[in-house]
Structure formats: structure tokens, C-alpha cells
Amino acid sequence: MADEILDILQVVADEVPPQADTLRELDARLGDGDLGITVTRGFAAVAIGFPEVRGKPVSDQLARSGMAFNRAAASTFGVLFASAMMRGGMAVKGRDDVGQADIVPIARAAFQGLKDRGKADVGDKTLLDALAPAIDAFEEAQQSGKSVVEATDAAVQACRAGVKRTIDMQSKVSRASWLGERSIGVQDPGATAVLFILEAVQSWVHANMSDE
Amino acid sequence: MRKIINHPDNVEDETIAGLLAAFPNYLKRIDGTKRGLIRVDAPIQGKVAITTGGGSGHLPLFTGYVGKGLATGVCVGNVFSSPSAEDMLEVAKAVHGGEGVLFLYGNYSGDTMNFDMAAEMAEMEGLTVKTALGKDDVTSAPNEEMDRRRGVAGIFFAFKIAGAAAEEGRDLGAVHAAASQAAFNTRSMGVALSGTTIPAAGEPGFEVPAGEMEMGMGIHGEPGVKRGPLLTADEIAGDMLDRIIPDLPFSSGDTAAVLVNGLGATAPEELYILYNKASQILKDRGISVHKAFIGEYATSMEMSGASISVCRLDDDMAKLLDAPAHSPLLLQQVGG
Numbered sequence A: 001m002a003d004e005i006l007d008i009l010q011v012v013a014d015e016v017p018p019q020a021d022t023l024r025e026l027d028a029r030l031g032d033g034d035l036g037i038t039v040t041r042g043f044a045a046v047a048i049g050f051p052e053v054r055g056k057p058v059s060d061q062l063a064r065s066g067m068a069f070n071r072a073a074a075s076t077f078g079v080l081f082a083s084a085m086m087r088g089g090m091a092v093k094g095r096d097d098v099g100q101a102d103i104v105p106i107a108r109a110a111f112q113g114l115k116d117r118g119k120a121d122v123g124d125k126t127l128l129d130a131l132a133p134a135i136d137a138f139e140e141a142q143q144s145g146k147s148v149v150e151a152t153d154a155a156v157q158a159c160r161a162g163v164k165r166t167i168d169m170q171s172k173v174s175r176a177s178w179l180g181e182r183s184i185g186v187q188d189p190g191a192t193a194v195l196f197i198l199e200a201v202q203s204w205v206h207a208n209m210s211d212e
Numbered sequence B: 001m002r003k004i005i006n007h008p009d010n011v012e013d014e015t016i017a018g019l020l021a022a023f024p025n026y027l028k029r030i031d032g033t034k035r036g037l038i039r040v041d042a043p044i045q046g047k048v049a050i051t052t053g054g055g056s057g058h059l060p061l062f063t064g065y066v067g068k069g070l071a072t073g074v075c076v077g078n079v080f081s082s083p084s085a086e087d088m089l090e091v092a093k094a095v096h097g098g099e100g101v102l103f104l105y106g107n108y109s110g111d112t113m114n115f116d117m118a119a120e121m122a123e124m125e126g127l128t129v130k131t132a133l134g135k136d137d138v139t140s141a142p143n144e145e146m147d148r149r150r151g152v153a154g155i156f157f158a159f160k161i162a163g164a165a166a167e168e169g170r171d172l173g174a175v176h177a178a179a180s181q182a183a184f185n186t187r188s189m190g191v192a193l194s195g196t197t198i199p200a201a202g203e204p205g206f207e208v209p210a211g212e213m214e215m216g217m218g219i220h221g222e223p224g225v226k227r228g229p230l231l232t233a234d235e236i237a238g239d240m241l242d243r244i245i246p247d248l249p250f251s252s253g254d255t256a257a258v259l260v261n262g263l264g265a266t267a268p269e270e271l272y273i274l275y276n277k278a279s280q281i282l283k284d285r286g287i288s289v290h291k292a293f294i295g296e297y298a299t300s301m302e303m304s305g306a307s308i309s310v311c312r313l314d315d316d317m318a319k320l321l322d323a324p325a326h327s328p329l330l331l332q333q334v335g336g
Helices: A004-015 A017-030 A035-048 A058-072 A076-090 A100-118 A128-143 A148-168 A175-183 A189-209 B008-022 B085-095 B109-124 B143-148 B155-167 B172-184 B233-247 B268-284 B315-322
Strands: B027-029 B036-039 B049-056 B073-079 B101-106 B129-134 B186-192 B212-215 B226-229 B255-262 B288-295 B305-313
Touching: A004 A017, A004 A035, A004 A058, A004 A189, A017 A035, A017 A175, A017 A189, A035 A058, A035 A076, A035 A189, A058 A076, A058 B085, A076 A100, A076 A189, A076 B109, A100 A128, A100 B109, A128 A148, A128 A189, A148 A189, B008 B027, B008 B036, B008 B049, B008 B073, B036 B085, B049 B085, B049 B109, B049 B155, B073 B085, B085 B101, B085 B109, B101 B109, B101 B155, B101 B172, B109 B129, B129 B155, B129 B172, B155 B172, B155 B186, B155 B255, B155 B305, B155 B315, B172 B186, B172 B315, B186 B233, B212 B233, B233 B268, B233 B305, B255 B268, B255 B315, B268 B288, B268 B305, B288 B315, B305 B315
Parallel strands: B049 B073, B049 B101, B101 B129, B255 B288
Antiparallel strands: B027 B036, B036 B073, B186 B212, B186 B305, B212 B226, B255 B305
16 A cells, blocks of 8 residues: 555645635634635645655655644644544554555544544534544445445545534534534534545545456 | 735744844744744753744734743744644754743644644653643633633733743742643733734734724634624723633732733723723722733734733742843833
């Protein structure tokens, strides 16, 4: 899987920033409106860093990409992204033989990294509400013998449903919690960013793994 | 947007360049960092170092709090955005004088998450780090949810008191205790009369209609508690202290320090008019004012408005508040 991670991140870096305006608008209603600038600057920096990590273990590629993002666009989302990538990478630290069986352990470790760094949990109206159902759906599909393509489709579908559920939630942590009940009715911007990222991963998976 | 700038993307770096050009005898940049600045005489061996940081757009906060008897180093973020954990780590390493590092900053999620990550990385490199947060804004969350409250201008007292404790040679535990106690004993409330524009965004993130004001609005435009017609200075001071005094609570017989802070576009005269009423109210409540600070201590670029902060003092805190301190950005005598 070595450099494939970089190919996947390249697609994320290509496909998420064009949707920055959607993120900026959602974040202006719940946060401080910088999430659009954050994904644009952050993913640009991730892509610029690829030559340095090509050929390195997946754990290094993930960790260094995460840190590059936060260095360019330090923010709540930036440091969460960095924490997820570092913790996800630690699940396969130093290994050169990372494969499909590692996807769920990496995702679970990244998820725990997000929880620890953000001191938040599922139901608080955060990006966790998009990621948790996606990981569960992927794992379930994989366990029932589905292909990576099918499992990825299931994950994105579950993620999309999770993002929609954040609309009716009240923000319980961070900046958006200062809005209290006024946060109800707005889709969570961080959760939306996670969906955009997974949709980009999905497009890479469809383009590269459909014949397996 | 009407600002004296060159390009919206260069606002932060050109501000830092200007500060370094103006005060080469006070501040220097750490090699290899984008926005890490430290006291020119740092690291100071044998003394606890204080690292702070936060978004740009609040001068004299945070860079102006670097100085003798104050903070030792700062990392500067983009306007209203956190600096990165990596810059924080570099500042912590650069200021460390062998006695540990206190992270002291305002309670915003981007900052806390980046500083927490920096603290973990610093500890992996063998540094001892403790953290104290400013969370003085009474309107940002109920009293029983203090940990969700925002930090605003009242963090001034934590910088001054913890900075003096570090300068005096107290150990990290004692400097952390001084900062935490000053932060805990401080309560603030603000009022905004206009919005402000992040240069890179180009248009106001929020606005207050002409003739109106928003009580409790945060320094980045966070929602307040009440929007309505502009009240008189005496009414505003009364409303603020009605929320501040019962929140700690401050009681008759207490000694306190008071800060009336301008948000960037409010005239000093208006701050003294506010303080005139505030001092009368405190006197009527039996709270004695040890010292008053009036001026710009934490701004929000061109936002118009003000905040009042009150910090309850014991004898040790009063002594630390009075100790000498110096930063070229804090124009009013802050100690001595």
C-alpha cells in the first residue's frame, strides 16, 4: 500500500478545496468561518510535502502529512487532522506491508486520536458523528466479505447519513457550543469536511480498485 | 474593507516584521520558526519560562505580553486563528531555562488542542510543561460550565501575576498556581458596538447595526447575550458589573484590580467614563480597588466597544501585580 496513500491524499487534496465555499458558509454559521481557508491551505501543503515522504513507511507518510496540514493551517480542524493522521499511522508504525486488513485498525486509531485531542464524543455534533458510522459500516461490510469498493461505498453512505443527522443536534463542545440552541438546524462543518474527504477517497477507490 | 495594509495575505507577517523592526532590543524571532518570538534575553537560566500564543488581531495581546516580568515567548497565528503546535514546541524549547515552561493562553479550541499537542511533544523531549487558561468571559457559558468559557482581556492579570512570580524565581508549581488563581479570580464582560473584518476574508464576519450594541459579544464576534439599542455608559457599566460581581462572587470587604479595555476603535475618553461609573458601583458594594488599568490590553482590530474585567486579589497577588514589568506595547505603567 506504500505510496498508494499519497495517491489517495492527492485526490483528497484535489477534490476537497474546490468545496471550500460550502465549508466556509457552514462554519460562518457555527464557528468562525475559517474552515474553507483551512482546507485550501492545509491540503495544498500536504501535496507539496509528498516528494519528501515518497518511499517512506505509511506511518511516516500519514504523520508527516498531518503535521504539514496543521503547520500551514493551524486551527481546530488542522490539529484534529494532524492528530488523526499521527495516531492512525501509529497503528502500523514502521511497517512496509500495510494492506486492506489494516484499514479498520488505522481508522479506529485515528478516531480515538480525534476523541482524545478534541475531548468530544459521538453525539456532540462534531466530525466524530460523520466518521463513527463510516468506520462501522466499512468494518461490517468487510466482515461480511464485501470488496473494498463495496465497503467504501457503504462507508460514504453511512457518513452522509451521519452528516445529515448533525443538522438536528445541538453543539456540545468547542466554539459552536456558545451558540447553544441556535446551533440546531445547521449541518456541522467539520462533519461535512469529513464527508468531502471520504468522497474523494471513494473516487480514488472506484478508479483504482474496481476490477479486484 | 478599509484598512492600511499591502495585501490581505501578508498582514500577519508584516505586523511581526514591524514589531521586530521597532523593538529589536526587546524581541527576537526564533530561527526556523514562522512566527515564534521570544524575549531578546531568553532563555533565562534558573527561571520558569512562560509561553503564550494565539491568533493575530488582538494587539497588544499576545506579543505585547512578552517582556520582563511578563511572558517569555509567544507564537503568533493568523488573524483569529491558532498558531501551530510545532511553533509552540519551538518557542517552549527556545525559552526553557531549565525550570519548566508554563503555557498561558485563552480558552479557544484551536489553541487548546494545538497547545496540548505541543505539551505532549515537549514532554517527549524532556521538558516539564504546565498549562493555565484564561476563561474570564462570564457571558460565554454558565458559571457551572467554566471550562467552556472564552478567555478575553482579563488574562492580563494572569500574565502580570504569573510573570512576576516567575521573575521572582518561584518554581513551576508556584508560577502555575499564581496564573491559575489569577485566571480563576478574574471575571470579564464586553460590549461590541461594531463588527470587524478578517483581512483575508475581505468582508465583515459579523456586524452590529448602527445605533445598536451587543452585550457579551466575544472578541471574534461570538454571540452575546443581548442585542439592543445603544445604552449610556453608566447603564453599560451597571449591566456588566451586575453579571460580573455575583459570578465569582465578589463580596463586600474584597480587594480587587480592575481593567477597562478598549476593543480597538473606542476612544480612551469613553473608557474613563465607563470606569467612573464602575468605580462608584464597586465602592458602593464595599469592594476596594487596589489598582485600575484603563486602555487597550486586548483588541479586536477595528472593533468598537469595551470590556470590564475585575480580579479579586489577596496580599500575595497584590504584591505580584505591583512588581515591576515591562513591555514596549503596554503603555500604561503595569508595575512598580
